[in-house]
Amino acid sequence: MSFDLLAPHYHWIEKIVFGDSLQKCRIGWLDSLKDAKRVLIIGEGDGRFLREFLRANPLAVVKSIDFSRKMRELAKRRMEAAGIDGKRVQFQTGDIRKLLVPEGTFDLVITNFLLDCFDEKELQPVIALLSSALIPGGLWVVGDFRIPSISAAARRARWRLRMMYFCFRLSTRLQTKELVNFDPLLASHGLVLLKARSWQNGFLSSEIWKKRKLQPSERAPAIEQPDDLSPQ
Numbered sequence: 001m002s003f004d005l006l007a008p009h010y011h012w013i014e015k016i017v018f019g020d021s022l023q024k025c026r027i028g029w030l031d032s033l034k035d036a037k038r039v040l041i042i043g044e045g046d047g048r049f050l051r052e053f054l055r056a057n058p059l060a061v062v063k064s065i066d067f068s069r070k071m072r073e074l075a076k077r078r079m080e081a082a083g084i085d086g087k088r089v090q091f092q093t094g095d096i097r098k099l100l101v102p103e104g105t106f107d108l109v110i111t112n113f114l115l116d117c118f119d120e121k122e123l124q125p126v127i128a129l130l131s132s133a134l135i136p137g138g139l140w141v142v143g144d145f146r147i148p149s150i151s152a153a154a155r156r157a158r159w160r161l162r163m164m165y166f167c168f169r170l171s172t173r174l175q176t177k178e179l180v181n182f183d184p185l186l187a188s189h190g191l192v193l194l195k196a197r198s199w200q201n202g203f204l205s206s207e208i209w210k211k212r213k214l215q216p217s218e219r220a221p222a223i224e225q226p227d228d229l230s231p232q
């Protein structure tokens with residue numbers, strides 16, 4: 001699976017399919033994230049969210065991990081073009097399923113349209129890892145697709161998702177076939193939903209989840225040791 005081929009075309013394809021809605025969804029909570037100082041972004045993509053986030057949060061420093069070298073290059077170029085100090089972002093190319101991230105380190109985690117890339121089996125360790133990276137009280141912004149509750153909108157959303165997974169399979173070899181409901185997994189790893197906003201009749205959603213302090217009796221399952229710890 002690689003987003004390298006898609007990376008230079010991602011922007012304009014998104015514009016045709018979603019207009020401005022996806023970007024509105026990504027930046028929907030910027031005003032509520034002003035206190036964030038140490039931020040972890042997984043699957044940032046081509047840097048359009050990152051640029052807006054860093055402009056809005058002049059004190060924040062970001063670690064950005066993405067699987068795709070091409071996406072990382074685009075994001076880096078976008079930061080340079082915007083005159084953003086390169087020291088504020090540490091870019092890493094790597095697969096979050098095979099990396100370790102430092103525990104209890106970040107006050108904000110961002111995943112925009114990343115969780116939809118994983119099936120249920122993959123999601124469990126990814127959510128465990130990202131939850132463990134957050135400090136207690138830290139926030140996690142989840143921007144992603146959702147199946148709306150209204151039945152006509154839900155039917156349309158399911159159809160659109162089928163088409164999107166098919167196109168992603170062709171362009172990136174993504175193997176995931178359907179959207180997992182990640183709410184129970186987030187909740188089971190100590191996250192509580194604080195706020196949610198949606199666009200396109202509930203098809204696009206951006207949510208702020210907060211990590212509560214876990215009691216010793218409800219510790220999250222241990223994270224499996226990955227085979228390959230080296231950054232790619």
Ligand SMILES: C[S@@+](CC[C@H](N)C(=O)[O-])C[C@H]1O[C@@H](n2cnc3c(N)ncnc32)[C@H](O)[C@@H]1O
Binds near residue numbers: 095111113114
């Ligand atoms: C669907 S794109 C979303 C990009 C962007 N965040 C957005 O809002 O449109 C998924 C992004 O996550 C990255 N990605 C997918 N699986 C990943 C993984 N296992 N580890 C790290 N990055 C991953 C891809 O390279 C791509 O940049």
